Amino acid sequence: MKLKAIQYIYHQELDAIYDPNEVDSFFFILAESFYNITRIKLAMNPELAIDDMEKILNGLERLKNEEPIQYIIGDTEFFGLPFKVNQNVLIPRPETEELVDWVLNHQPPTTNHQLTILDIGTGSGCIAISLAKHMQKAKVYALDVSSEALNVAKLNAKLNEAEVGFMEVDILKIEERKGVTDFKFDIIVSNPPYVREKEKEQMKANVLNNEPHLALFVEDEDPLQFYKAITKFAVNNLTDNGLLFFEINEYLGGDMVQLLKDHNFMNIELKQDIFKKDRMIKGQIA
Ligand SMILES: C[S@@+](CC[C@H](N)C(=O)[O-])C[C@H]1O[C@@H](n2cnc3c(N)ncnc32)[C@H](O)[C@@H]1O
Structure with missing residues (x-):
């Protein structure tokens, strides 16, 4: 035809x-x-x-x-790099590229130890792999609770010739994973699930019906559930002066500042994306 x-x-x-x-x-x-x-x-x-x-x-x-075109062809691009995607991983978003860029602009001064980075809730691996490609001397680790997502992330690390240590870990039960809790990181970065159930109706059908709900949604009653667990982990597992970076729900910037203050973080900075929405936050361990 x-x-x-x-x-x-x-x-x-x-x-x-x-x-x-x-x-x-x-x-x-x-x-x-x-x-x-x-x-x-x-x-x-x-x-x-x-x-x-x-x-x-x-x-x-x-x-x-209304399936996203990226799932149909199985490919997308993030931070100038090719990524494989399927319905087990969130399609990487442009605002997350801004987060990666922000992390790259805050590389700690060279120390005599090898810089270590942890990406929590790695999905396609887009954050971890982009950081590994641009911070070649750093040792990058990434974790996710979903073994299916980790399979895609591993494929993407291979595709981009990036070295990332992947781990299957539930961040909400991290205390049970001794190997990880013993380790210290210079930078912890995360784009965890943050869409409240009540925000579902504002979402487009192509996202709602196709992207993994495990990657997107949190309960209305505890929208910062992942942020609380990750911040607590960061307090114990960041090196001196280590940095914590989050992508956040645009409506919860104030709550996020308070959360980091409550955990004695310093140099807290809330950052807007190109659409002027509160989209990222960082803090330094005291
Ligand atoms: C918003 S997606 C972010 C994916 C990717 N980092 C990105 O920025 O495109 C959140 C990720 O957190 C993972 N996740 C959900 N619950 C988790 C848990 N309890 N422990 C670890 N990872 C979790 C999901 O599988 C998903 O890959």
């Missing part, structure tokens, strides 16, 4: 759900990913046809279900 005819079917089926420009963009992303046919190639050969239509028609069905 001619690709142009398939593009026409895409518009027929999807223009009611997406903007037609977005439909074109999806069509070309899939044509390139599945058949290596770029937009320019098709413009130059409008009669181009494919025999095996299964993939592109399956892509159409998944788009009809």
Whole structure:
């Protein structure tokens, strides 16, 4: 069948759900990913046809279900690096790139020990792997409770030739993991789950129905559950002057400042993202 005819079917089926420009963009992303046919190639050969239509028609069905394009092609980009994604991991977000950038701008002065970093709730491994690539002398560790997510993160470390030590750990039960609790880190960074159940209705269906709820949601009654556990861990497991970085819920900046104050952190800084939302916080251990 001619690709142009398939593009026409895409518009027929999807223009009611997406903007037609977005439909074109999806069509070309899939044509390139599945058949290596770029937009320019098709413009130059409008009669181009494919025999095996299964993939592109399956892509159409998944788009009809509002599945994110990154899951359909299995790839995304973060901090200029390629990452594999599937439904066991959150699709890395641009605001998390800002967090990585912030960490990179706060590298502690060179010490005589090797710098150690821990990423808590690593998902696709995007934070840990980007830091490992840009801080080549540091030893980077990352943990997640999900073994499926860790499989994706390990694949991504290999893909990017980054060295990261991955661990399957439940941060809410970290006291039970002696190996980890004995260790000290210069930097602890985390983008833990932070969306309250009551915020679900503001979310787009493509996120709600496809991305892992384990990565997203916390109970309304205790929205800082992960932050409390990680801050407590950081108090005992940061080196002198060590730094703690979080991505945060934009509505909970004030509570996060208080949490770090209550644990005697110094140099606390709340930072907004490019959309002027409170999105990150850092503190230094006293
Ligand atoms: C918001 S996602 C962040 C993923 C990735 N770091 C990123 O920034 O794209 C939160 C991650 O925390 C993990 N997680 C959820 N509960 C956890 C727990 N109890 N202990 C450790 N990790 C947990 C989830 O599996 C998920 O990968």
